[in-house]
Amino acid sequence: MLTRRQFTQFTFAAGAASLAAAPSAWSAATGLKGSTLTLGYQKTGIPLVARQLKVFEKRFEPLGIRIEWAEFASGLNLLQAMDTGDVAFGNAGNVGCIFLQASGGRVAYVAAQPSTPRSEGILVKEDSPIRSIADLQGRRIGYAKGSSSHNLVAAALERQGLDIKAVTSIDLGAADAAFAFDGGDIDAWAIWDPYFTIARRRNRTRVIAWQGDVLEDSASFLLANTGFAKAWPAHVKALVEGSAEAGRWARANPAEVAKSVAAATGMPLDVVTEVNANAGFDVVPLSNAILASQQRTADRLFKLGVLPKSVAVREAVWDDADRG
Template sequence: MSKSIRNAAAILHRPVMAGWVVALALAFALPVQANETLRIGYQKSSTLITVLKTQGTLDKALAQQHIDVSWHEFPSGLPLLEALNVGNVDISADVADTVPIFAQAAQAKLTYFAQEAPSPSAQAIVVRQDSPLQQLSDLKGKKVAVTKAAGAHYLLIAALKKAGLEFSDIEPAYLSPADGRAAFENNKVDAWVTWEPFLTSAQRQLPTRTLADGAGLASYKRYYLTSTSYAKAHPEVLKVVYEQLHKTGEWVKNNPREAAQVLSPLWGNLDVATVESANTHRSYQVQPVKGDQLGEQQKIADAFFAAGLLPKAVDAKDVDIWKP
C-alpha cells in the first residue's frame, strides 16, 4: 500500500476511533443506575406469597421493571403491619381480616390493595373428642386458647354472641398457634380456636370435635396491604404484584397436589396430604377490595371495641383502597 493511501486511511479512521474513545469515557463516567427494591413482609401462613417466593415468579416479573425483591418473615400479622406502618417493609402479604382493624386503631396509614374471597371453613372452634362440651353455650366459664387479634379471635367473639355469652364469660388464653396446639393437646385448655393449616393438622392427628366453624359467623377474608405512600408512588409495582397473586391463586386451586408439595416443607414439613386437605378450605381467589364490601370489617371493629380490645372505635371504611 502506498504512503498516500495509508495516510488517507488513517485520516478516515480517526473520527471513528475518537467516537469510540468518547463513548467509552462516557460509559465509565456515567453512574450505573441501581435497581429499586420492593420489601415484602410475610408469614409462614402467607400461602400465595410464599409460593411466589419459592418459585421465583414475582422476582422475574418485577425484574423487567428493574425492581429487586427482598423478603422479610414475621411471626404474625400485627408485627408485620407495624413494620409496614413504620416503613420497614413496603408490602404486606395476606393477613386475617381482624389485623387491619387493629392497625387502623393505631392510626396506621395503610392501603388495601387486594383480598382473598371468604373462606369461612378455614377456621374453627374445636374441643377434644371426649370433651363434655357439646355446644357453644357450654364454653361459659371455660378456658379457651386463641391467638390475639387473629381471625380466629373474631370467630370466638361472634360464636359467643350467638350463644348468648359475652367475651368476659370465658377465660381466654392468648397463645400462638403452636402454643395453642400444645395447650390443647395437654389438656391445659378446654377448647382451641385456630385456622388452616393448624386446624386440619389437629383434626387429622388428634381426636377432636368441632363446635363451630366460621359458617354464618365469620367469613374470614385475607387482605393484602401496602403503605399509603408506597401505593401512591408505585401503582405499577402493585399492578404486577396483584396480577401475580391472582395467577398463583388459580394455580394453587387447579394444581392441589403440586401446590401441597411446594408448601409442605415451608409449613414445617407438614405431610402433603394434610396440606392438600387444608387448602380445600381456603378460596385463594384474589379480588379487588371495594369500599362498599367492608361491612364485615365494621362488624369486627365494633365487636373488638365492645369487648374492650380496641382503644377506640374504628370506622372500617376510613381507609385508602388501591384499584387494579
C-alpha cells in the first residue's frame, strides 16, 4: 500500500540538412543553438527511452550536432519551452497541445502516439451503487479542470445525452483527488496513468468508463518548435524516425523500460510494469482520424468554457508531416 507521501512524490506536477546554412539568429529561437540541439523529455515514455539508448546522438553527432536533453515535470512545461525556442522537439498530451495553440504558441504537430484503451478511465469504489455513466447524475466526480480527464468525463456524458452540469464536478489535482477518493469525499474519479493504476491498487474499484470506449482515435503527439520545423525539415524527420526506433525497442524490451522508468520516478517496479503494459509506444503519421479526434477535443473544451478561444487543429500541423 502506498502512503500519501509516496503517492505525492510520484506526481510529475497535466534530419540531415547542413548546419552551416542555418542563420544563428534564427536558430537561437528554435531550440537549435549553434551546434547544440535541445530536446525535451519527461521521466517516462519514448523520449526517455531514446535518451537512454542515445538514439538521437547516433543520428546527429556525425553531422556535428550535439544533443542536449532538458527534463520537464509536465507536458505543459515542455510545450512552453518549445514555444519559446528553448527546446526544439518533444512530446505532450492532446489537451496541452490545444491550450498552447489557443494561446498562439509556436509549436507544430509532427507525428502521433495513439492512446491506448486502458491508460485512463473513470473509477468508482467496488461497493458503489454507480454502475454506469448515467448513474453519475447528481454525483460528485473529481478530475483536474482543463485536463484530459475533464475531456473524458464530458465525452462520456455526451454519449448518454447528458451535459457535464448533470454531475457535481470537483476540481482536484491527482494527489488530492486520490485521497478524496480514498476517503469517500468524491463518488467517482476520472484519472490517467500512473495514478489510474495506483488507485486501482489502493482500493477495490470498478471502471465505469475506459478511455478507449469513449474517445476514438485519441493520441498524444510528437511536436516541434515551428521555426525549427520550417528551417530544418530533415532534422525533424530524423527525430520522428528516431522516436519510432525507440518505440520499437520499448515494445520489444518491456522489462528494461520498466526498470528505467522505476529508477527515474521512484515508483515501485511492479506498478511501472503494469502502467507500461497499458501504455503505447507506437509512432504513427498524423492521420485524418487522429486529427479529427483532436479537433473534437478542442471543440469540446471550448464548449466547456475552459479553452479561451476556438482553434483549428490543422493550422498547427507541420506542412511536411506524413498523413496516414
